[in-house]
Amino acid sequence: EQLMVRLVLVSLIVALLLACSETGLEPKEGFIEVEGGKVWYQIVGSGNATPLLLLHGGPGATSHYLKPLEKVAVDRPVIFYDQLGAGRSPAPADSSLWTVERFVKELAQVRAALRLKEVHIHGHSWGSMLAMDYMLTEPEGVKSLIFASPALNISRWTADARELLKALPEETQAVIEHHEREGTTDTPEYQEAVMDYYGLYLSRSDPWSPHLLAAFEGFNTELYGYMWGPSEFTATGTLQEYNREPDLPNLDLPVLFTAGRYDEATPETVRHFQSLVPNAEIRIFENSAHVPMLDEPDAYAGAIRSFLNNAERSR
Numbered sequence: 264e265q266l267m268v269r270l271v272l273v274s275l276i277v278a279l280l281l282a283c284s285e286t287g288l289e290p291k292e293g294f295i296e297v298e299g300g301k302v303w304y305q306i307v308g309s310g311n312a313t314p315l316l317l318l319h320g321g322p323g324a325t326s327h328y329l330k331p332l333e334k335v336a337v338d339r340p341v342i343f344y345d346q347l348g349a350g351r352s353p354a355p356a357d358s359s360l361w362t363v364e365r366f367v368k369e370l371a372q373v374r375a376a377l378r379l380k381e382v383h384i385h386g387h388s389w390g391s392m393l394a395m396d397y398m399l400t401e402p403e404g405v406k407s408l409i410f411a412s413p414a415l416n417i418s419r420w421t422a423d424a425r426e427l428l429k430a431l432p433e434e435t436q437a438v439i440e441h442h443e444r445e446g447t448t449d450t451p452e453y454q455e456a457v458m459d460y461y462g463l464y465l466s467r468s469d470p471w472s473p474h475l476l477a478a479f480e481g482f483n484t485e486l487y488g489y490m491w492g493p494s495e496f497t498a499t500g501t502l503q504e505y506n507r508e509p510d511l512p513n514l515d516l517p518v519l520f521t522a523g524r525y526d527e528a529t530p531e532t533v534r535h536f537q538s539l540v541p542n543a544e545i546r547i548f549e550n551s552a553h554v555p556m557l558d559e560p561d562a563y564a565g566a567i568r569s570f571l572n573n574a575e576r577s578r
Contacts, residue, residue: 287378288314288340294352295344295376297369299360303351304344304373308336313406313575315383315567316342316374318390320412322361322490322502323483325350329387330474331556334564338572339383344373346393350481361489361501367397380404383571387411388528388553389491395507398514407517407574409567412528412553415536416506417498423529424496427464435459439496448493457494464527465495465553472557495527511539517574518543521566523551523558544570 292305305326306314315335319326326343327350335341347369348354348361370393374382381404386394391413398405414420428436435456442453466475492499518540522533530547537545546566551558 295373297347297372298365299355300347300353302344302347307333307341308339310339312339313381313383314340314342314379315385318386318393320388320390321349321487322389323349323486325478325481327477328474328554328557331560331564335568338568348483348486354483358489361486363396366393370397381406383407385409385411388414391415392505409519411521412526413536416508417503419532421498423532424527427527428496430463431459443497460496464525467525467552467558475557511536514540519570520545522547523553523555524549525552527553
């Protein structure tokens with residue numbers, strides 16, 4: 264009987280050791296060669312659950328502002344990376360590389376380099392577009408998707424933004440209209456008006472988180488302007504016709520939508536997207552704008568952990 268107990272204990276220990284090394288991922292950082300250059304990445308945590316891969320916003324922002332999602336690493340590895348030309352990933356000289364298709368390939372190359380056979384994907388803002396177009400390539404092993412403050416239909420995004428602008432003082436609206444009409448959006452006056460908008464709809468924290476400030480410091484404004492435009496509320500770049508609403512009903516995996524109550528990705532629009540995805544969930548953060556991971560870090564990380572754990576239990 265004692266021998267049987269020992270054998271059971273040994274088998275349990277072996278199972279635990281195997282589980283702990285199942286993902287093969289350990290905390291580290293470095294660079295991955297991708298088409299057009301190299302991208303910086305960091306792995307946080309080393310649990311045995313399926314890793315979470317984070318896609319930051321922009322285009323041209325950095326993953327700095329996603330740092331509170333390190334709290335999710337108590338369960339699983341969490342992988343941050345700066346997309347090519349953003350933050351710690353050097354910018355290529357060739358702007359023809361700024362395409363959704365190349366960023367989708369980059370995501371696949373990051374996943375292959377880190378041997379992420381199974382993965383959860385969290386795409387925030389522009390990252391939701393990248394996640395959606397990656398799913399259109401029918402990749403294997405994606406266990407769930409989180410569309411965080413998504414931008415999945417740009418005509419709808421800009422229509423919402425025009426309504427949100429009405430909350431700004433009339434003189435501020437006039438400044439925005441003038442500089443956009445004259446093509447002088449690089450002036451300090453326009454940039455100040457943009458910051459007024461961001462104070463309402465980007466982050467409700469006062470002062471802003473150091474992580475958000477770090478993301479702005481590493482921001483590639485040339486990339487942002489080329490693909491998006493001069494500001495969050497004006498899309499003039501290559502993404503202005505983007506719309507993946509028709510593809511949402513084809514998603515066949517656990518999906519969570521998140522947004523802040525004061526988000527530029529408005530709760531109404533995000534609920535509309537949710538309604539198009541079979542069995543999708545939604546979580547609205549009542550004291551947040553576009554970055555609930557910074558405005559309500561504990562609540563946000565808790566919601567992500569809960570969703571991922573439930574998605575794995577339901578498999």
